[in-house]
Amino acid sequence: MDILSSLANGFAVAVQPVNLLVAFIGCFVGTVIGALPGVGPVNGIAILIPLAFSLDLSPVSALILLTSVYYGSMFGGRIASILLNIPGDASSVVTCIDGFPMAKQGRAADALAISALSSFAGGTLATLGLTVLAPTLAMAAIHFGPREYFALYVMAIVIVGGIASGNPAKTLIAGLIGLAIGTVGIDPATGIPRFTFGAYELYEGIDFVIVAIGLFAISEFLFYIEQRRTGPVEQIPVGRRTAALSRLTYPATSLRSGLLGFVVGVLPGSGATLASFLGYALEKRVVDKKGTFGKGDPRGVAAPEAADNAAAGGALVPMLTLGVPGSGTTAIMLGMLVTLNVQPGPLLFEQQPDIVWGLVAALYLSNVILLILNIPLVGIFAKLLSVPPHYLMPGVVTVSFLGVYSVNQNSFDLLLMVGFGVFGYLLRKLSIPLVPVILGIILGTPMEQSLRRALAASGGDLWTLVESPLALCLHAITGCVVLVAILREGRRRAEQAAAARST
């Protein structure tokens, strides 16, 4: 069958020594980065992208590096969640709920093992789904013209930004700001510079790598300084496993949560975080007969783990087939791909199948590598957490500077990065989410170009944007989501006001 032979080709690409080494390094570095509290997959990927450029990696190798860092840092985040009750990133929050109690009961090693095994299950499930689903979706993508893409980009920015949580006005503002930042530079269609004010460094636009590292890593450091007032954290020793490995697999839980997670991941707008919450909620409904969830039930660790790893794989589906990222992390990966002159979309499958299938094969491999790496090495990673943060954090800052510097070798970029660091800090303080900003920057140009192409084809008639049924459908979905978010926000404010009145 065609898919199988492509996959076989992909494996041939993936097992090349370079790529294996890259995957190995990615998993290891990703785990280390993810284990640092507060530094999540997005940070890890953002910091390593410039490395991928400077090493002159081929697009396949670069993608493999990033996805293995992605998976690695997801696992790393669990280590902090289980051992310190500090989520390594948003998607590890749910793991704290049952993971930390397990650790306090002396079963930390068990929890970590469950995390590794369920993540493997979820990730493998997602990779299978990707293998089967992606080519089909790629064929359907032929039907997407400029109008449909425009609608899709609008939907991605609005929904992926996380309009599902928090103040919808702020999410929209964040996306719009991102789009505005994206307009800086030379307009590709006409060649005139916009918003550059004579600074020739800005002619190419503001590189999203600089923005990503500044917004996430540098602002993280500024936040960390402030959080020190809460004092040092207690540490829990990692003992030996109390149960045999085979008893820690929980196949039913992993399967259920994995499937749910995959579907959630494929939908643009929901990623690993939402998947972990939904996976936990589903499992609790289905199997929690004695109320053990929340007190150290192993299935409470297995469920979110399987779900969010599956979602991470699922998020790659829309990214590869349509060029629309399914989550914040895939957004950054998309940015990198575009910079490497790889255009995701249906043509990618035809013109550069080794990239796609090499990546898919590498995902299988990353899963296996992570499993092998982490179960025995968990103790080492736990020790890493005991490096005092006042040595670790400046190191992270140094790597950030190195990363940005290695792209263009000029100080302007570095200053811009610091500026975005301050900007990111302010945004986070004001509860304005960062992911839509990054999305706006990455999707701004394709969004504008598809809009102008659509309007050029119709001779300037704006109604063309809703004349295609597919585009109309997408706009309608976006509209509904916005409406629901507004209603929910209205209700939340009303409840808050009522609560304030009654106290």
Place this chain on the structure above:
Amino acid sequence: MSDRILGVLLALFAGWYSWEARSYTIDFGDPMGPALFPEALAVPIGLLGLYLALRPDPDPDWSTGRYLLSQIFTIVVLIVYALMLQPAGFVLATIVMVACLTAMLGARPEKALAGGVATSLGFFALFDWILGISLPPGFFFGG
């Protein structure tokens, strides 16, 4: 209050953004031109800004006292680092930067300096030798 200030700033930004975009007119190319998108963006930014100013969220906990000072110090150090990286060279500049930040985070001066040297040389070895990404040598080493 913070949100109100933010809202007003956003509205002002939207106004400026739109005004600046108006000058991007062109005679050839697609019918809408390079000014369309920025002008279209400015409208919702302005409206949402006004909305925030009128219906603000509760204020966040802004940083104060020595944490604020630490943050400002950090930013100054990072800016200086960015400017000095090329003239002074990676090794020297990084030693200073890491030592400053580590000391600020609470380590004792000699440990901070040691940390700075270790981080700087370690990363130099990793990036310049092992990974082959050339880093600025600075005036010290003849750059």
